[in-house]
Amino acid sequence: MTLKGKLIKDAVIFEKNAIEELHNRSFYGRPKGDTLEVSLVENAYLIYMGKIRVEFEGEGLDFKNFFLKASSIFKNFELYYIVYKDLRERGYYVQPAVTGFRVYPRGGHPGKTPAEFFIYVTSERIPLLLSSIITHLGTVENLKKRLVLAIVDEDSDLTYYEVKKTIPNGTFKLCTEDKPSTASLLEDRVMIWDPKVSLSLQKQGFFGKPMDEGHLQLSLVESCYLLKNGILEIEDREKRKLDFSGFSTLASKIESNFSIKYAIYEHLRNTGLVPKTGFKFGTHFRVYKKIEDMAKLPHSDYLIHAIEHEHTFSLQQLSRAVRLANSVRKDMIYGAVDSKVQFFTVGRMRL
């Protein structure tokens, strides 16, 4: 027997007999007194499965007309439908939630087990605010659940990404020299001219890259870190000394996001990690937990990209970054800079 429901506003209302059949048996909808209220997405799926029929203002709606109606009521309805159907067909019980859906672990269901994931549904085309990820992550982690982004691409293919907070750390300790050495700021990098200092910073500190025997080139963040820690003095080409704030100002002119990159660099160095440029991977840093010898550089452990707290992700770029990091077996981590620094790892997930 097909159950009949009525579309009222943004849900379909069924009579009492549906509570047993749809809700108690298969966990669709939410009982409200003597009726069952079923969300639009659940309904579209139930119509597709041939389990229910829906009326609107006295007229029956077939799948097409229900879908068109729902998609005019509920923004991005089709995205939610694609994700809901996918999860259901993978054998998960799914319920509507503030982020999109609440998903029960395989084998579990409402009333038996707590939910495991919160699914945030979005499309490839919708820019994603870091601040909204942080908000959702806060909510979800408070409930001891996991946050999963479900991204529907242009061809309606689905990719799931899990977002987690993380705290990268390593074992490196910086030994400082007695007396600072002097280096020159050229166009967009710094050169150390003293062969002994060049060698020691490179071999013991894992800073810079030798331009040739005796001359070490440092990146802006490296130089700034050494300057701040009293290990280096930096002059411009006219041999005028630069202090930390003067150098930072110049560096920010060369590289507009210098200040957030530096905040992440400093944080990583201070937690025992060695960051080097991640240019070949398209990120700000590749990061080593442990280096024993610069000549035998191991594979790096993380790819870390510095972003502002106000950052908006393009999902295409996020997808590319995660894919690339995974292809070289590294974690893709975003370092968000605000009054404090927070790290998030984003990884492809196979549900």
Place this chain on the structure above:
Amino acid sequence: MTLKGKLIKDAVIFEKNAIEELHNRSFYGRPKGDTLEVSLVENAYLIYMGKIRVEFEGEGLDFKNFFLKASSIFKNFELYYIVYKDLRERGYYVQPAVTGFRVYPRGGHPGKTPAEFFIYVTSERIPLLLSSIITHLGTVENLKKRLVLAIVDEDSDLTYYEVKKTIPNGTFKLCTEDKPSTASLLEDRVMIWDPKVSLSLQKQGFFGKPMDEGHLQLSLVESCYLLKNGILEIEDREKRKLDFSGFSTLASKIESNFSIKYAIYEHLRNTGLVPKTGFKFGTHFRVYKKIEDMAKLPHSDYLIHAIEHEHTFSLQQLSRAVRLANSVRKDMIYGAVDSKVQFFTVGRMRL
């Protein structure tokens, strides 16, 4: 015997005896009458090698002071020096050229063989205009040479990329139906409701993705192509018919770069290729030369990204795109849209 030169403006001038020793033997500098004029980069290298000494206004310049001087005369001098030194040390003969350097093939040298590459020197931080690549490519290809980008990253590591024009093409032929079918534009994709049409467009045309049995979802570019070719009629949710220009306008509101994406999509389809979204690779399209069966989709052949003729590359993004494409053994191709469409492939190069 160390040769002595004088720094005058932006070059170092040597007396006649240097012509034999520096130029005829090792191809440094350009003879001018009875003197040899050597560029700043060549000079820094010659000082480093201990082959010459340089004076400026009566005073000797050591490596450090020559380098500081040169870097204040010649913008991004250090980048050119890093690239020059790298090429020389790999055994290439190198001469200054309009793009940066002209490089002779291994084993060849000026006067014996023609140059093989033109090297365009730049830094990770400098945005790269597509229009300037096109200009250089024109010059270089007219001379039957190859264009190589030498990109110096933050850590002074060097990556070489070769840029080439390319013409992707495939073997797919589109068979059209007698009568157009009707589809609905939802939020940002189009749905075909007719099960027969869904099946035929998917199986024979390789369009769309089945949402379930009987319903096919099309992307905006696919829908627009089918609309333009009279294979599909498209209605909005209120069942108002949309024509090509109306649909394009709506699609451009949904996706700001719709028009260039569509231009590339149409061009690829018209040359026998099957483009699908490249979202998982962070590009607009992954492209198939040949598909026999949608159920047994082969690996795609190209990753293609649509850009405007006025596009500016961020080298970090370029690096990421090329690295990702190579990691899945595909060519990374940019499709530039102007009054006509041009394709460029960018690939990592090991000199």
